[in-house]
Amino acid sequence: MRKSKEYEFNIVETEFPHQGIAYHEGRKVNIKHGLPGQKVLARVSKKNSNKIEAKITKILEDVDYKIKTDCGAFGDCGGCSHQDVPYEKQLALKEEQVLKLFKDADITEFDFLGIESSPDLFNYRNKMEFTFGDLEKGGELTLGMHMKGRSFGIVTVDDCRIVDEDFRAILSTVLEYFRGKELPYYRIMSHQGYLRNLVVRKGINTGEILINIVTTSQIEFNYEELVELLKETEYKGELTGIIHTFNDSLSDVVQADRIEVLYGREFIYEKLLGMNFKINPLSFFQTNTRGAEKLYSIVRDFIDETESKVVFDLYCGTGTIGQIVAPKAKKVVGIELIEEAVKDAIENAKLNGLDNCEFIAGDIAKVIYDVKDKPDIIILDPPRPGVHPKALDYVLKFNAPSIVYVSCNPKTLVEDLKAITANGYKVEKVKAMDMFPHTPHVETVVRIEKK
């Protein structure tokens, strides 16, 4: 098998994150977005002694369960991978992928409680980060998502189905407005240009909407006209803020050198399981609100008893999980890297009438060492790379009787579980939860007990 050449493959199974798996002359080949049962023509894009990857160029024989999708950008947009697969099948594939990772890591003999569905299959996202660009070099301005399988090229997603109609209205208004102004979009390679991102956040349970226009500081621009246009737009929810974020960083992530409030306030409130949460533009917040209520209920069930216990909420964001378990606990200690999120967490605890929560800002690997409380339960909810080995060492030194691990990446989860189980713990139960229908992502909650 040679790199850049096309071969025929029969896809027999899938692996996280939605990789079709085929075998060729005894070697495993990973085929992005392939489905078991498909016969495809695919070009080998990577080949070394560990891994072979190929990209589908043509589907020769398709599966018979595909369905029609309503999204005009599906297929071109890099956001959703499987809107054309029935939801029950999506869930079955995700469940299989999570279980395979546990089996390959030799983590067995736990109760597997299946996969929970997302309460909403469409219109579920409470945050979306759109990018300015063009579809073809020099083409008209686009605003949306990176194109599937391409490093450049932005496809306009004014028809996106995983956000609600308020997001679609805002995107269309902003795009049309800037098309008329002929402002250059920011080019990641040359670092030149102005328009970078449009970030929309909406409290699904409160209806509050925050619009965030992210640009470089290379051009001075007056936003009065656009603010009026956005205020006049009709929304199902309520527009509570418009902000302008200046971001001159060279990387492709949304960060803020400076924020200017153009209208209203720079944060929104959201309600989860009867509690109130203030969300700052830079704070992490679960992107599927009603899914988060289900996810946090699973976490609460996995903890079962918090009466007079000390709970550590590590990687706590705006303090959501900790506060949901705080009413019965003796004390909650939350640690989070983003200072603004910690400020929100402290304010949120007050808002929710809780006086037994302490939130600490800092890198867990650095600040956990100074925490004097002794935890009965540790909740871990790290970002995709998992728990840093140094932080995990400290976590294990606390010798807590129970750990509940909430993960958005089952690959790094099983790696961390190998280290945790090698230190006298046992995986008791596991439940997957689909927070991101139509995409390859899945959350997994694990309860771990000291042996």
Ligand SMILES: C[S@@+](CC[C@H](N)C(=O)[O-])C[C@H]1O[C@@H](n2cnc3c(N)ncnc32)[C@H](O)[C@@H]1O
């Ligand atoms: C998956 S989010 C979970 C947030 C929160 N538990 C929730 O459900 O909303 C992971 C969080 O870890 C934070 N984080 C990332 N690296 C960190 C580190 N080294 N130390 C502390 N927090 C970190 C991120 O800012 C983010 O808020």
